[in-house]
Amino acid sequence: MINITDRVRNVALRSKIVSAEEAAAAIKPGMNIGTSGFTPAGYPKAVPLALAERIKKEKFQINLWTGASVGKELDGALAEVGGIQKRLPYQTNDAIRKGINSGAIQYVDLHLSHVAQMSRYGFLGGKVDVAIVEACAITEEGHIIPTTSLGNSASFVQSADIVIVEINTSQPMELEGMHDVYIPLDPPNRQPVPIVKANDRIGTPYIPCGPDKITYIVPCDIPDAVRPLAAIDDDAKAMSGHLIDFLNNEIKQGRMPKNLLPLQSGVGSVANAVVCGLVDSPFQNLSVFTEVIQDGMFDLIDAGKLDFASGTSLTPSPDGLKRFYAGIGEYRKKILLRPQEIANSPETARRLGIIAMNTAIEFDIFGHVNSTHIMGSKMMNGIGGSGDFARNGYLTFFFTNSIAKNGDISSIVPMCSHFDHTEHDVDVFVTERGVADVRGLSPKERAQVIIDKCAHPDYQPMLQDYLDRAIKATKNAHTPHILSEALSWHVRFLETGSMKSK
Amino acid sequence: MINITDRVRNVALRSKIVSAEEAAAAIKPGMNIGTSGFTPAGYPKAVPLALAERIKKEKFQINLWTGASVGKELDGALAEVGGIQKRLPYQTNDAIRKGINSGAIQYVDLHLSHVAQMSRYGFLGGKVDVAIVEACAITEEGHIIPTTSLGNSASFVQSADIVIVEINTSQPMELEGMHDVYIPLDPPNRQPVPIVKANDRIGTPYIPCGPDKITYIVPCDIPDAVRPLAAIDDDAKAMSGHLIDFLNNEIKQGRMPKNLLPLQSGVGSVANAVVCGLVDSPFQNLSVFTEVIQDGMFDLIDAGKLDFASGTSLTPSPDGLKRFYAGIGEYRKKILLRPQEIANSPETARRLGIIAMNTAIEFDIFGHVNSTHIMGSKMMNGIGGSGDFARNGYLTFFFTNSIAKNGDISSIVPMCSHFDHTEHDVDVFVTERGVADVRGLSPKERAQVIIDKCAHPDYQPMLQDYLDRAIKATKNAHTPHILSEALSWHVRFLETGSMKSK
Numbered sequence A, B: 001m002i003n004i005t006d007r008v009r010n011v012a013l014r015s016k017i018v019s020a021e022e023a024a025a026a027i028k029p030g031m032n033i034g035t036s037g038f039t040p041a042g043y044p045k046a047v048p049l050a051l052a053e054r055i056k057k058e059k060f061q062i063n064l065w066t067g068a069s070v071g072k073e074l075d076g077a078l079a080e081v082g083g084i085q086k087r088l089p090y091q092t093n094d095a096i097r098k099g100i101n102s103g104a105i106q107y108v109d110l111h112l113s114h115v116a117q118m119s120r121y122g123f124l125g126g127k128v129d130v131a132i133v134e135a136c137a138i139t140e141e142g143h144i145i146p147t148t149s150l151g152n153s154a155s156f157v158q159s160a161d162i163v164i165v166e167i168n169t170s171q172p173m174e175l176e177g178m179h180d181v182y183i184p185l186d187p188p189n190r191q192p193v194p195i196v197k198a199n200d201r202i203g204t205p206y207i208p209c210g211p212d213k214i215t216y217i218v219p220c221d222i223p224d225a226v227r228p229l230a231a232i233d234d235d236a237k238a239m240s241g242h243l244i245d246f247l248n249n250e251i252k253q254g255r256m257p258k259n260l261l262p263l264q265s266g267v268g269s270v271a272n273a274v275v276c277g278l279v280d281s282p283f284q285n286l287s288v289f290t291e292v293i294q295d296g297m298f299d300l301i302d303a304g305k306l307d308f309a310s311g312t313s314l315t316p317s318p319d320g321l322k323r324f325y326a327g328i329g330e331y332r333k334k335i336l337l338r339p340q341e342i343a344n345s346p347e348t349a350r351r352l353g354i355i356a357m358n359t360a361i362e363f364d365i366f367g368h369v370n371s372t373h374i375m376g377s378k379m380m381n382g383i384g385g386s387g388d389f390a391r392n393g394y395l396t397f398f399f400t401n402s403i404a405k406n407g408d409i410s411s412i413v414p415m416c417s418h419f420d421h422t423e424h425d426v427d428v429f430v431t432e433r434g435v436a437d438v439r440g441l442s443p444k445e446r447a448q449v450i451i452d453k454c455a456h457p458d459y460q461p462m463l464q465d466y467l468d469r470a471i472k473a474t475k476n477a478h479t480p481h482i483l484s485e486a487l488s489w490h491v492r493f494l495e496t497g498s499m500k501s502k
């Protein structure tokens, strides 16, 4: 067995060290399992793998609640054996996605800042029955030192009847001290979250637990299954350039401090590329208040441009993870992980004045955003934290390529096929073509600037034609739509394989 | 001239008393005019009427920024002479609505909590040039005592170059002391909003201004043009009954304190009816943290059930206004008006754990809400504060009648024709038919309970048929839609006058 004695500092607790199989045996069919993990970082691995083995034989299902997406040893293993009845609040796993889009898995796509409180309120179908949390170590007082993410772990541990701690020896002990755990009281007793700067500490460096609340301790040495980021292509570079020009002008106009405001940047390749681009920007003394800390943030720290990054998860590429572990002595001075309830809090996003930068699947000419559904029906990943930040940021950007699938899809459409962020929530749209600043504009004004600045030339005349005809058909109504045509581009793609008219 | 000498307590300032015409002459074409007013309450009347007269002769336009909707002497008078180029952030006036839906007026429909900060940030097309604010009085220090609403007045005064104060003698001096004015600093200097209970006071009872900043003072005696509320019908009573049953069960299940959590209730007849219904409920020691204080709140105070109501505006019916003025000595102890930036703040809504109750135009089977647009194109009123509260409340309700226009419209549709609140934001739907509790449900689960509990029997089979066929057509995808049919109910209504198939 992997030796974790040193990491279980409370001597009495060492008697609770068991195998993954033994711990997994505590789980009953139909239970709500709340785990650590946010992106493929800091999620439990050994117990879920053992649980999947058990489910394969015994055929039953559980409900899986996490921070966000998690790695294949958890989402993948359980989905592949058909072990998940209900999944929340976010996922990016192929097996899960297939289950969601074939009716095998019921998926609840939630704002990430809502999850912990909804689980405490008992709004998600009962409370957490079992918490499974990956840890670096357990303190003498029986508190839990998390690993590469914090997510909803602290709340799940607080609510659960059974707490299983997976001590992962692949996670360096230098992670200790990089967390700031704060669980708000629930209404009517909640108090202000006393954060006014990205680096403010308001909680404890461990998840409060105590020895009695820990049921089992399981050793594990499987590393986080981090994934490579796509190479930064010309389109991504163009978007990053547009962003920098735009922010420079905001500074010039007196609408933005010289060192900007705390940056939030979403998941995926475009988001990472945009952050990487800031390395070559003139901006200094930046700060980050975000969910996910990707490779770009390390670039900014190394370049001496980033003073501090607050997030809920470390999600580097495989190379980035090596680099992080090698430089952890320095990185740990500039990075803090918080519960996602705090990292994504509307309260802090608005107070700090986040610059919110997220990626869309598509947006429409009137400024609505689809972040989640392919052609209106198929779930891609989920809304994640994009709504927490977009609604409450100081300045809200959405990025996307103007086209997808080799040009057969226009990512700017007459009407979105699904809506995650409304016209009321977005300030600026960016594609590789340019920037549409829609602040203070009416829907028709927005439509014109989005068509002119963001759409692909192949689709610009079609969009303009729709807008012109819709204005005529509705006698110039507030948001002119021809409802019989509004979704026809998507219908055409589904029928012919292209949004282009033949 | 109306005598306002006593109400201008700073003696030197009395020299700035001018006629409405003289004050209106300071306004130049193209200026951004920021006024007091939120619902037909506390808006300036004399200067706008004089401005409308001037515009009739001189033919020019201004941009009008307010708290929310305002009375006919402001919105109506200016719209009727074609004097408004851009209007924000909310309206309910027939002339304005006509202008918006014919292309004559550009309308920017904003979350009401966003307006003050966006105006300070300079995001709305420049800053406020002229502030026109209705007041009870001006203090010796030159500060402004507001009247029946607070809205964005304080921020507009802070930003404006020219400040015009309309002293309205129809507003009783007992309003003094009923306001709590707090303007947050902007990022990166913003601090927590230190409210933890509905009755917490954090600011001043006046709008900070100072004598030098006041340009003109204008006397006025035109009363607020408050409007009658529709009679409470059986459908509204049924919805109110459903709400009370639901909340009772939440208490029983331990998910809600016995005296509930602070109530927010939207505008309009349904919202008022729901609040009125609480008079006959078993709930005691209620509190309210809302935008608009309507007649129902007075009923609750008189019944001894409401400990405190915080809002940004007093919007009673004509009878309610008489009752309020008559009982102001008692009501003022239990009512406080705040800037809408604070009343509607996501920070306080979430901390206090608001019960958010708003009305929808339509919602769809998957739980998205349209609050603003008739048949996707025509603006009704605007999103108002519904998004501020719905997204951040402890428990979020949307109410609507299951049908409209004598049954030719189903307010529950396959897909909304416009989206203001997404599936991620709503917990409970209520129609006269029943209650759909969609917490923790996947889209397909939501669809079934919405059809079963909320839809009208005339439309239930059609909705079920759509859902069943969409599940088949998409092979059971996450959110099954047949895009070529999703909006066909609206198209049919536009073409035939009914959503029912012939």
Ligand SMILES: CC(C)(COP(=O)(O)OP(=O)(O)OC[C@H]1O[C@@H](n2cnc3c(N)ncnc32)[C@H](O)[C@@H]1OP(=O)(O)O)[C@@H](O)C(=O)NCCC(=O)NCCS
Binding pocket: A265, A266, A267, A268, A269, A270, A271, A291, A292, A358, A359, A360, A361, A362, A371, A372, A374, A375, A380, A381, A382, A383, A384, A385, A386, A403, A404, A405, A409, A410, A411, A412
């Ligand atoms: C929207 C999102 C999926 C984009 O991620 P990305 O890695 O930048 O996206 P890609 O460009 O690789 O596109 C992903 C897929 O969608 C497809 N796609 C892109 N635009 C499309 C469109 N308009 N219509 C249909 N499909 C589209 C791509 O072709 C690609 O398909 P594939 O998987 O078959 O190759 C991702 O950002 C996301 O999940 N966002 C929601 C959550 C979020 O914002 N979290 C951040 C909060 S902190």
Ligand SMILES: CC(C)(COP(=O)(O)OP(=O)(O)OC[C@H]1O[C@@H](n2cnc3c(N)ncnc32)[C@H](O)[C@@H]1OP(=O)(O)O)[C@@H](O)C(=O)NCCC(=O)NCCS
Binding pocket: B265, B266, B267, B268, B269, B270, B271, B291, B292, B358, B359, B360, B361, B362, B371, B372, B374, B375, B380, B381, B382, B383, B384, B385, B386, B403, B404, B405, B409, B410, B411
């Ligand atoms: C949605 C809203 C318009 C409903 O107001 P209400 O007074 O309860 O609504 P009514 O039932 O009288 O309906 C208003 C009109 O819409 C029509 N209508 C109702 N449902 C409809 C539907 N599904 N499709 C088309 N029209 C519909 C009604 O027939 C009525 O038309 P009319 O003016 O021609 O008579 C109103 O609540 C609103 O503006 N909400 C958005 C702002 C908000 O929520 N603010 C509160 C934040 S604190």
